[in-house]
Amino acid sequence: MSTLELENVSKQFGTMAALEPLALRIADGxxxxxxxxxxxxxxxLLRIIGGFEMPTGGKVLIDGAxxxxxPPEKRPTAMVFQSHALWGHMTVEGNIGFGLKLRGLKKPEIxxxxxxxxxxxxxxxxxxxxxxxxxxxxxxxVAIARCLVLEPKILLMDEPFASLDQHLRDRLREEVxxxxxxxxxxxxxxxxxxxxxxxxxxxxxVMSMGRIEQVGTPAEIYTHPQTPFxxxxxxxxxxxxxxxxxxxxxxxxxxxxxxxxxxxxxxxxRPEDVTLMPSRDGEGARVRRIVNYGAVLKIEAEAADxxxxxxxxxxxxxxxxxxxxxxxxxxxxxxxxxxxxxxxDPT
Amino acid sequence: MIFLSTRRFDFFGYGILLxxxxxxxxxxxxxxxxxxxxQWFYPAVLPTKWGFRFWSLVLAxxxxxxxxxxxxxLSLTVTALSAVICLPAAYAFARMDxxxxxxxxxxxxxxxxxxxxxxxxxxxVLFLSLDLVGTFTGVVIIQLLNTLLLMIWLPTAAFRxxxxxxxxxxxxxxxxxxxxxxxxxxxxxxxxxxxxLLMTFVWTFYETEGAWLVGAxxxxxxxxxxxxxxxxxxxxxxxxxxxxxxxxxxxxxxLMARRIIGGDTFAKGLGG
Ligand SMILES: Nc1ncnc2c1ncn2[C@@H]1O[C@H](COP(=O)(O)OP(=O)(O)O)[C@@H](O)[C@H]1O
Ligand SMILES: [Mg+2]
Numbered sequence: 001m002s003t004l005e006l007e008n009v010s011k012q013f014g015t016m017a018a019l020e021p022l023a024l025r026i027a028d029g030x031x032x033x034x035x036x037x038x039x040x041x042x043x044x045l046l047r048i049i050g051g052f053e054m055p056t057g058g059k060v061l062i063d064g065a066x067x068x069x070x071p072p073e074k075r076p077t078a079m080v081f082q083s084h085a086l087w088g089h090m091t092v093e094g095n096i097g098f099g100l101k102l103r104g105l106k107k108p109e110i111x112x113x114x115x116x117x118x119x120x121x122x123x124x125x126x127x128x129x130x131x132x133x134x135x136x137x138x139x140x141x142v143a144i145a146r147c148l149v150l151e152p153k154i155l156l157m158d159e160p161f162a163s164l165d166q167h168l169r170d171r172l173r174e175e176v177x178x179x180x181x182x183x184x185x186x187x188x189x190x191x192x193x194x195x196x197x198x199x200x201x202x203x204x205x206v207m208s209m210g211r212i213e214q215v216g217t218p219a220e221i222y223t224h225p226q227t228p229f230x231x232x233x234x235x236x237x238x239x240x241x242x243x244x245x246x247x248x249x250x251x252x253x254x255x256x257x258x259x260x261x262x263x264x265x266x267x268x269x270r271p272e273d274v275t276l277m278p279s280r281d282g283e284g285a286r287v288r289r290i291v292n293y294g295a296v297l298k299i300e301a302e303a304a305d306x307x308x309x310x311x312x313x314x315x316x317x318x319x320x321x322x323x324x325x326x327x328x329x330x331x332x333x334x335x336x337x338x339x340x341x342x343x344x345d346p347t
Numbered sequence: 348m349i350f351l352s353t354r355r356f357d358f359f360g361y362g363i364l365l366x367x368x369x370x371x372x373x374x375x376x377x378x379x380x381x382x383x384x385x386q387w388f389y390p391a392v393l394p395t396k397w398g399f400r401f402w403s404l405v406l407a408x409x410x411x412x413x414x415x416x417x418x419x420x421l422s423l424t425v426t427a428l429s430a431v432i433c434l435p436a437a438y439a440f441a442r443m444d445x446x447x448x449x450x451x452x453x454x455x456x457x458x459x460x461x462x463x464x465x466x467x468x469x470x471x472v473l474f475l476s477l478d479l480v481g482t483f484t485g486v487v488i489i490q491l492l493n494t495l496l497l498m499i500w501l502p503t504a505a506f507r508x509x510x511x512x513x514x515x516x517x518x519x520x521x522x523x524x525x526x527x528x529x530x531x532x533x534x535x536x537x538x539x540x541x542x543x544l545l546m547t548f549v550w551t552f553y554e555t556e557g558a559w560l561v562g563a564x565x566x567x568x569x570x571x572x573x574x575x576x577x578x579x580x581x582x583x584x585x586x587x588x589x590x591x592x593x594x595x596x597x598x599x600x601x602l603m604a605r606r607i608i609g610g611d612t613f614a615k616g617l618g619g
Contacts, residue, residue, distance in 0.1 A: 052515055072518040079519050085512035089534040098530070099520030143516075150520060 002153035009058035029184040033197040036207030078147035079156040086131040093127040117149040155187040231268040238269040252303030266335040271312035276325035284326035381587035401584035414572040422551040433498035441506035481565040489557040505539035
């Protein structure tokens with residue numbers, strides 16, 4: 001039963017603010033992904049939780065106790081590093097058992113725990129090997145076992161599968177998810193891959209330039225982005241600059257509801273929320289390109305005013321390249337000053 | 348074209364081979380032959396009488412044994428002291444930041460940019476006033492200075508090469524700073540450090556300039572004794588026997604180095 005709370009945590013490297021003061025609460029047994037582009041401060045935040053960086057300000061509360069000034073060896077956290085960071089001069093067993101040895105456990109007890117941890121990650125036969133004799137995926141499994149064997153309160157993972165190929169990454173991600181569920185261990189998982197975050201997380205914290213832009217379930221983040229950054233970063237999105245006049249904006253032949261003061265605004269539309277209806281030649285938008293993804297078609301259509309629509313439809317919708325279609329939009333979001341001003345969502 | 352270039356390559360290769368034979372293999376071979384020659388008169392290509400007589404003569408000399416003991420004692424002392432002084436310094440250079448660090452690092456290089464012999468002479472003059480000339484301590488100090496660069500730069504590079512994440516992972520599972528060093532950093536850097544220690548030992552064992560200038564006449568190491576015998580004795584075999592004997596520790600060192608550096612440890616140290 002462990003919770004993690006960050007209160008006003010900030011980090012300054014010299015004059016550069018790597019993290020603006022931020023807050024985040026993670027419930028017991030929850031898996032939260034820190035998702036953001038490279039350099040957005042994900043690793044810095046994770047390292048602050050793990051004790052490898054001191055926050056410039058703020059509190060890191062694990063089960064209510066502030067550990068912001070506690071060194072990593074005294075924290076109930078365990079970290080899986082991107083480079084796996086296994087100790088090459090020790091065997092797999094040696095790696096996993098090292099923390100237990102430091103805690104002064106008896107040999108048979110260590111052996112039993114190491115064995116259980118190895119079986120948990122599906123490497124029961126590999127205890128006597130050295131890390132150099134393992135594949136990339138197996139090494140990360142050992143790194144995970146090395147953490148779990150210590151029964152930490154919080155599990156931290158920093159892009160653990162970034163160096164693996166797509167197929168292996170998907171599989172390990174599922175395994176991690178299952179193990180995490182089974183043990184009910186509170187987990188913070190850093191990634192810059194939205195697919196990874198969307199598929200594994202209970203909640204996602206989207207980060208950009210040292211700030212947490214939004215925290216929410218994958219569905220919330222996808223359907224209700226709170227900032228243009230989140231809207232553009234997760235999933236495909238039509239992001240269109242426009243000028244609102246009289247409570248509406250006109251883009252690519254589509255009229256958007258925008259009940260607000262006149263002026264600049266940003267309108268965001270998901271490709272799957274655009275429908276194309278056949279129209280007469282020269283009217284509406286002309287289809288430039290169709291890419292068949294099997295289950296869906298991804299279409300690019302250019303309107304007379306130059307606006308380009310990204311459209312996604314089911315594959316049995318009859319659309320041809322070069323044809324003219326009238327786009328209709330079922331959902332849209334209007335942003336101004338980086339905030340949501342209006343949202344049309346019939347569901 | 349191919350024919351030509353092959354011929355040219357062969358010529359070049361043979362040239363190098365001849366050079367090596369003439370300047371390295373031949374002298375070494377000659378020394379070896381002399382060491383086991385009891386008689387070798389001018390026109391004969393090989394010794395005219397073989398035997399171990401000069402070995403028993405050389406081994407019976409007390410000055411040979413005392414020089415041998417001196418050399419071993421000296422090399423061991425210098426290696427041990429150098430390790431005690433340089434390894435912590437190397438770790439500090441690799442992992443800590445302090446003012447004047449780069450100046451300090453540079454000063455080692457600078458000291459080695461001077462002509463070594465001139466440097467040793469000026470140190471010998473200094474030692475004269477400190478009453479260190481002709482003492483074991485004096486020779487130890489000069490050899491320490493000699494090996495400082497090697498024993499700081501190599502281990503510094505070795506410590507630097509240890510992955511930070513590996514050390515952090517050790518902290519993460521509960522290791523204190525000292526335990527991280529003991530169980531992760533040191534084993535990871537060990538092959539390189541072992542090589543530096545071996546090189547220090549061998550270097551000290553064979554060094555002559557400093558040993559002679561500071562140690563003479565009371566401290567006499569094996570190489571000094573050998574030089575003295577070659578210079579003063581009419582019997583060539585004494586020097587030859589000593590040369591062959593002197594060859595043994597370096598051979599042992601190379602074999603040890605192969606075990607430590609070329610062997611399993613190295614692969615494991617790098618692995619992962
Ligand atoms: N030790 C450090 N010293 C100085 N700047 C750092 C340090 N660590 C990270 N940074 C900077 O902080 C910012 C956030 O880095 P990081 O947390 O690694 O981002 P991410 O993991 O999201 O890619 C980057 O601009 C990075 O250059
Ligand atoms: Mg990172």
